[in-house]
Amino acid sequence: MRNEDTEAGRPPLPEGWRRKLARAPVLLFRVGLGPLLGRRFLLLHHTGRVSGLDRRVVLEVVAYERDSRAWTVASGFGPRADWYRNLRGQPKTVLQFGNRHHAVTARFLAPEDGAAIMEKYGARHPRTARRLCAFMRLPSDGSVTALRRAGRAIPFVRLESESCPREAADRS
Template sequence: MRTPIWIYKARAGALLGSRLLMLEHIGRKSGARRYAVLEVLDHPDPDTYLIASGLGRKAQWFRNIRANPEVRVYAGSSAPTAATARILDQDEADRTLAAYRSRHAGTWEKLKPILEQTLDTEVTDTGTPVPIVELRLS
């Protein structure tokens, strides 16, 4: 579904709320700009967003940021902002996901079985198979 991408490109992302952002990344093979609309797990300060790869390490956007961590973030209706992506280590990822589960228990109840089916593994409190990425705005 491409509609959310056009909403962000039109700088109307605020219509989608503060729990989503659009990530612009560069294709690791094509060099072309690519876009993914993702849920924000946390926004601990004005320059930091934490997002997850629900498809695990095989998601194209995740593979692309591993190859080139220089990205742009579209949040709300603001102009895109340059950022650097950093994949969190296991302890950081576990803490981030635990905090998300605590804040959004109802969403987590619905999301967890989908993640487990998609990733073909159990999602537990430690050793999460869900990669978490920090986006630090420049």
């Protein structure tokens, strides 16, 4: 376990068999079975800060705006998560949602925006929100106050599509 990950009160990054289990959804996307995970997950491609290699991570979609093709995701391991740090360095990337790929730009949301997002998420998925807060070692009673406090502590990223597929189809 790396000390830097637990210093800020964040959960430790998974290691060993837990890491392999956490990475299993990436394999589902690679073999074309990403849609089995439903519309609550996406595969995010990001470029390693040091290596420059293509990296992939499956993230839960906290909010999806169909009309503007924008996805909001949260960094459950805080700002020290590799994918989050990589997007900070190179915000233009690609994601896979279902079997479709989208060119996106990452926009890092303010803590107050995160509070509003977490409040809405908690209303839609109360049990999952409580579990997420407990996992992150944040108050987890499910109250609006606790959800807003957690939303301020969790880094949220909005992935905005470069062009809406419907608009591209209209131009052809």
